[in-house]
Amino acid sequence: MASKKDFDLIIIGGGPAGLTAGIYATRARLKTLLIGKLVPGGQAASTEWVENYPGFPEGIKGPELIEKMKKQADRFGLETLIEEVVSVELQGETKVIKTNNDQLSCKALIIATGTEPKKLNIPGEDKFKGRGVSYCATCDGPFFRDKDVAIIGCGNSGLQEGIFLLKFVKSISFVEFLPRMTAEKILQERIQKEKNTKFFLNHMATSINGENKIESITVKNRETGKEENIPFQGIFIYVGLIPNTKFLEGKLELDKYGFVVTNENTETNIPGVYAAGDVRHKILQQITTATSDGSIAAFMAERYVEKIKEN
Numbered sequence: 001m002a003s004k005k006d007f008d009l010i011i012i013g014g015g016p017a018g019l020t021a022g023i024y025a026t027r028a029r030l031k032t033l034l035i036g037k038l039v040p041g042g043q044a045a046s047t048e049w050v051e052n053y054p055g056f057p058e059g060i061k062g063p064e065l066i067e068k069m070k071k072q073a074d075r076f077g078l079e080t081l082i083e084e085v086v087s088v089e090l091q092g093e094t095k096v097i098k099t100n101n102d103q104l105s106c107k108a109l110i111i112a113t114g115t116e117p118k119k120l121n122i123p124g125e126d127k128f129k130g131r132g133v134s135y136c137a138t139c140d141g142p143f144f145r146d147k148d149v150a151i152i153g154c155g156n157s158g159l160q161e162g163i164f165l166l167k168f169v170k171s172i173s174f175v176e177f178l179p180r181m182t183a184e185k186i187l188q189e190r191i192q193k194e195k196n197t198k199f200f201l202n203h204m205a206t207s208i209n210g211e212n213k214i215e216s217i218t219v220k221n222r223e224t225g226k227e228e229n230i231p232f233q234g235i236f237i238y239v240g241l242i243p244n245t246k247f248l249e250g251k252l253e254l255d256k257y258g259f260v261v262t263n264e265n266t267e268t269n270i271p272g273v274y275a276a277g278d279v280r281h282k283i284l285q286q287i288t289t290a291t292s293d294g295s296i297a298a299f300m301a302e303r304y305v306e307k308i309k310e311n
Contacts, residue, residue: 006105007031008305009298010097012085013112013244015042016287017277019069019078020294021110021301026076028302033106034073035099037084041066042114043241043278044287048138048164053287062138065287085113090251090270093308107308108301111248111260111268111275112294115241115285120152124208124217125237132214133235137161141168144234150174150217152205153238154181159191161236171196173230175219177204177239208235243279255281266297272304 009025011018014036025032034040044050047062056065083099090109097104117135119125125133134140137151138161145168151158154176160183162172174181174191179202181188191197200219207218209229216229243258253261253269260275262268268275276293278285 005103007033008106009033009108009110009301010035010095010104010106011110011112012036012097013042013110013114013277013279014038014040014070014080015112015114015277015290016044016066016069017114017279017290017294017297018042018110018112019066019073020291021112021276021298022073022078022294023069023076024295024298025301026073026078028298030298030302030305032078033104034078034080035085035097035104036080036082037113038082040070040080044290047160049160050287085247087247088251090273093272095272107305108272109274110266110294110297110301111245111273111279112277112290112297113244113279115243115278117237118240118242120205120237120239122205122207124210124214128208128210128214128235132210132233133208133237135237137165137236140236141165144169146170147233148173148231149234149236150205150230150232151236151238153240154178154183154199154201155238156183156187158236158238159183159187161238162191162197163187165236166194166196169196169234171198173198173200173232175200175203175205175217177222178202179223205235241278241285245279257281265300266293267300272301272308274300 008030009032011034044062045066051059087098089096095109148171150173152175202222203219209216216231220227245258259281262275266274274297276297277290
């Protein structure tokens with residue numbers, strides 16, 4: 001439970017965007033509460049290795065980076081509440097935030113709820129979820145030691161997680177819907193040097209097969225239409241992200257995919273409500289852009305709160 005009910009600012013979401021906003025807001029002496037469904041971290045906390053965040057020339061583990069951000073926020077007195085937000089009322093000068101166990105109010109609100117992995121929605125995916133189907137190699141990689149696995153998706157996440165998985169697995173086959181990989185060139189170069197990898201470009205997974213455990217996946221060549229069953233013991237899926245905005249539907253402007261629509265200052269169509277990080281509609285979703293959003297959103301919230309207090 002929060003130690004008080006009324007705040008200058010509430011931040012929903014504890015990833016890099018939310019934690020950065022918390023650092024800036026508490027340094028500005030705003031009464032600030034961060035609400036997270038889970039312990040702070042977001043997608044970054046499940047990333048094995050981060051090489052493109054400035055200040056760490058040798059790279060840094062995702063969980064370690066998040067822990068440093070959290071300690072910095074704690075140092076400035078950021079209060080946190082681990083609960084799920086179930087509804088919000090955003091109209092008017094006072095915003096009302098309802099969680100499973102509490103009702104809180106604030107003058108300004110920052111939405112930093114991030115995203116969750118998109119599903120393939122093919123036969124066998126739900127059946128084997130948590131029993132061979134995973135969306136997080138960092139979480140589940142050690143369970144697949146010396147096994148043949150498939151990764152669906154050749155974007156940054158797919159190749160980064162593949163590099164991590166190679167520490168454990170016997171081999172990885174990458175299945176990519178497009179005729180090319182979309183990950184950064186440096187990741188492509190790195191993964192293609194590995195001998196125990198295979199690539200099925202311009203292919204799509206159509207089913208995950210097995211009785212009590214995964215035995216194979218069926219992939220279809222998009223050019224020829226030919227299907228084949230390939231034996232695997234594990235499937236890791238990286239085909240995109242879905243914003244965590246279900247609780248915001250009908251409350252503020254979302255795009256057709258559910259991402260929050262903002263201007264370059266992170267302002268939504270509701271005065272005093274801002275969005276930061278991967279939940280925001282934007283061209284690039286990275287830890288660096290999330291922290292940038294968080295600092296801008298906190299700055300804008302500070303100005304908004306000060307204006308209210310002056311009136």
